[in-house]
Amino acid sequence: MTAPRADEIVAGYLARLAAALAPVPAARRLELLDELREHIAEARQALSVETDADVLNILDRLGDPADVAAAEIGRAEIGGAEAPVPARRTSRGLEIAAIVLLLLFWPVGVVLLWMSDTWTTRDKWIGTLVPPGGYLGILVLGPLLAAGTLTTACETVTDDVGHVISSTCPSAGAQTGIDVVFGLVLIMYLIGPILGAAYLAIRVRRNRIPDSSATRDGGTPATVAAGQTR
């Protein structure tokens, strides 16, 4: 005996399953749909008297079509028992280019630095800010600094006998202070980019080994997680 809406309910379930299985190759999709259709038919046959509630219960035990599809698709993506170990890039072209360009042409270097997945965010900020601009920064900021300190135009007004009436020139002491600051800034700008580049290069080498092992560690649970039941 068939419950009033049983066929409709089953057809709805199978349609949702078919939709969820859309990414699965057609032959396999049809086979799976066949198997679940058979399962439902067997389960219904086992009932002496069938109600809509019984049919809903059978489908409930089968589980959400999305979960059934996920069990199939998760596996298809993994392609068997082996977890997909994402291929580690062996070439470090992007990183090398990023480091070199940070020194020579900072704006492009920064973009490459942030594109790479090799460095941590902290490393990237260090690479970006130590020092800002790389050697390009010197070209831009250097003359500005020089203009602002060394060659400050000053004007001295003297009276007829040569006594200084007023002067906008910094005193000798102040000038020395400015020179020291400028010298430090200059040294920072000469050494900073090299230090920054060296730091990033070291981090590339250091991140290599932990990274690949982290990938493997991450891969193993994925194999298990790709199992079929929740």
Next chain:
Amino acid sequence: MALDTLVTQMRKGALEYCVLALLKDQARYGFEIVQRLSQIDGMLTSEGTMYPLLGRLRRDGLVQSAWQESSAGPPRRYYKLTTGGQRALRGFKDEWTTFRAAVDMILETGGAK
């Protein structure tokens, strides 16, 4: 929560060998495999996912399927172990027995010899 996750993972890992064990002595069809596992508390939470699992076991060459006439109703797809499946099952059984004994021993004695 961590324990829940662990139990789920262990069940998932063991399930495919339980399926192989069900097929050790005789071929069975999908619905029958599901019925038997569902009777055992907690082994199968979402029955429909058994079919993707059977599909994978077949792709891995551990089981094979064949149509068989049924006395009641349409023909059924029966699954049976291949030699590879028998080998995998024996391998798991050995590992499992050793592992279970080791964990039992440690849990009961706290590791004292």
